[in-house]
Amino acid sequence: MKISVCIPCYNVENYIGECLESLLNQTLKEIEIICVDDCSTDRTLAILTRYAKCHNNIKVYRNLFNSKLIQTRKVALSHAFGNYIMFVDSDDILERNACEIAYNAIVKNNSDIVEFNCKQIDINGKEINEDKSYCNLIEGKLAGDAIFENFKNNKIGQMLWNKIYKSDIIKSAYLQISFSRLYYKEDVFLTSIIYNNIKSYYGIPDKLYKYRLHSGQSRASNITLEQFKDRCKCADIISDMIKCFYSQSDLTLLQLQMIKSKMNNWLKNSNLEELLKHKGEDGFDDYLTVFINAWINNELYDRLQYINNEDIKDIYYTQLRLVLECLHTIYEQCGSEVIKDNQAAQNLCNRFSACKKYNIDSIVKNINNDIDWRS
Structure with a gap:
């Protein structure tokens, strides 16, 4: 055949x-x-x-x-x-x-x-x-x-x-x-x-x-809370995939770039403003926590101190900047208590508060000025 x-x-x-x-x-x-x-x-x-x-x-x-x-x-x-x-x-x-x-x-x-x-x-x-x-x-x-x-x-x-x-x-x-x-x-x-x-x-x-092309398919549509839940599950799955990819010693720089690019595009296109319209609905905070934790992945940044290749470091820092920007957007849009209580998010900001690459320190400063972290 x-x-x-x-x-x-x-x-x-x-x-x-x-x-x-x-x-x-x-x-x-x-x-x-x-x-x-x-x-x-x-x-x-x-x-x-x-x-x-x-x-x-x-x-x-x-x-x-x-x-x-x-x-x-x-x-x-x-x-x-x-x-x-x-x-x-x-x-x-x-x-x-x-x-x-x-x-x-x-x-x-x-x-x-x-x-x-x-x-x-x-x-x-x-x-x-x-x-x-x-x-x-x-x-x-x-x-x-x-x-x-x-x-x-x-x-x-x-x-x-x-x-x-x-x-x-x-x-x-x-x-x-x-x-x-x-x-x-x-x-x-x-x-x-x-x-x-x-x-x-x-x-x-x-x-x-x-x-x-079905009716309305070409237009951006409203995202339901159930669809938000699905996106959070997706983020969790992809997070696990990325951890697996990053742990492979034979992964090439080009493959890392590809994974980083696809991950970042997904996050950019997740329509955060639309998702955050569901604040206050039952289950929203739980879904948001999954979303945040999936994309922070602090253990990925633990490897930075052992990486000498500047190109690979660049991949991490580019991702980090995007994650921090999205974290700030989440807080600006809904002021969610979830952010204040998220220890992983707070640890990430503390860890990179002095990082000047890609002006990450400025983004962290803006986040820390806005968010009254809880201990």
């Missing part, structure tokens, strides 16, 4: 048929279509079952309980026998020649991964801004350190679905994931792991994927 196309499915009765038709009509016929239903409550499973009865290259599996995206993709991969893997979201569509073009590109260039461009469509399948490209990619070949550098700088994509992968590469990456669900920005951290495993990348400009 040349390609296994993995489709996680949940409550997509209005779109899954169109998605499957786009795969059944591919010019490349040596593909298998693996659908995993994540306990849908609508007619999704019935539609999948009907298609599977009519087409022997469609395989349908169902999770025993709602397991979310990461675990559902893992299940799909466990049933995939193709030499190459593609992911398609169940409400999206592939161009008729997508599999053939992607397959030819990855075989011809002997790459671990090939990235292609995409179009956006509305809920009715009509293309939006036809002349615009929506995916960051670099045309041609990248190898070695250049892959990490361009990923770090967001010059190549962070989505799983606009790519074709060597099967062993993507399966190896998923084996490194110790958790079954990530509550926010799954693709960013999965692609971080994937790019850490590949030696060659190839980008092509062809718009092979049609990404469905």
